[in-house]
Amino acid sequence: MIDSRIESVLNFVAAGSRVADVGADHGYLAIELILSGRASKVIATEKNLHPFEALAKNISDSGLSSIEVRLGDGLKVLSAGEVDTICIAGMGGVLIEKILTDSPEVVQSARQLILQPMNGAEKIRAWLEENSWKIADEDLAESAGIIYEIICAEKNPQPKIFKRDTSPLMKKFLAQRLEKLQRIVAEMSKSEIARDSEKFSALIAEIETLKNNLQANII
Numbered sequence: 001m002i003d004s005r006i007e008s009v010l011n012f013v014a015a016g017s018r019v020a021d022v023g024a025d026h027g028y029l030a031i032e033l034i035l036s037g038r039a040s041k042v043i044a045t046e047k048n049l050h051p052f053e054a055l056a057k058n059i060s061d062s063g064l065s066s067i068e069v070r071l072g073d074g075l076k077v078l079s080a081g082e083v084d085t086i087c088i089a090g091m092g093g094v095l096i097e098k099i100l101t102d103s104p105e106v107v108q109s110a111r112q113l114i115l116q117p118m119n120g121a122e123k124i125r126a127w128l129e130e131n132s133w134k135i136a137d138e139d140l141a142e143s144a145g146i147i148y149e150i151i152c153a154e155k156n157p158q159p160k161i162f163k164r165d166t167s168p169l170m171k172k173f174l175a176q177r178l179e180k181l182q183r184i185v186a187e188m189s190k191s192e193i194a195r196d197s198e199k200f201s202a203l204i205a206e207i208e209t210l211k212n213n214l215q216a217n218i219i
């Protein structure tokens with residue numbers, strides 16, 4: 001029922017947690033969290049009415065009373081202390097950052113943030129650092145040929161080797177990222193202002209590092 005992207009999110013959830021699944025859509029993560037015994041309770045939220053109705057029906061059909069559904073924006077429909085773990089998957093990095101920033105009390109009262117941005121993972125890492133969260137682990141997951149990044153943050157994690165560093169998907173992920181950055185640089189090269197920007201220089205530097213790592217086969 002769940003794909004490897006959602007499975008990677010689920011695998012980071014600490015056993016027995018009360019979990020918020022923000023933007024739950026179909027509710028597959030919420031349902032699997034309870035069926036697998038990983039979570040003790042899930043609050044599944046949706047901002048938009050149409051997916052909310054589908055979510056409410058799926059949860060009702062599942063017969064799982066430990067999943068509650070709430071209609072509303074991000075974490076605004078939760079109170080501080082209601083959940084231990086916040087999962088936000090399948091959204092852009094900017095939207096994830098906004099959802100976290102809009103509800104500081106709820107975020108601060110959680111123990112784990114499990115974030116799967118569709119883009120802008122660097123922004124998420126920067127936000128975590130600025131807000132005193134530490135990255136506890138990271139993973140990669142492939143779904144329909146696309147490789148996704150999954151970030152798990154905690155307040156005081158134990159040091160460990162991240163799953164992503166030994167992932168068999170790492171090389172393919174770096175190759176996909178190289179291709180993406182090369183496309184952006186090609187587009188930016190058409191404008192003199194863009195070529196003179198700090199972002200352009202940073203992209204060129206990252207492309208060089210990616211090429212060297214891939215060529216040296218050190219990943």
Ligand SMILES: C[S@@+](CC[C@H](N)C(=O)[O-])C[C@H]1O[C@@H](n2cnc3c(N)ncnc32)[C@H](O)[C@@H]1O
Nearest residue numbers: 022023024025046047048051072073074089090
């Ligand atoms: C692409 S789906 C991802 C669904 C699921 N989380 C997953 O990873 O497969 C994004 C969902 O987030 C919902 N959404 C977008 N902005 C939201 C917000 N501010 N608060 C709650 N849900 C939101 C959308 O309605 C949509 O159902």
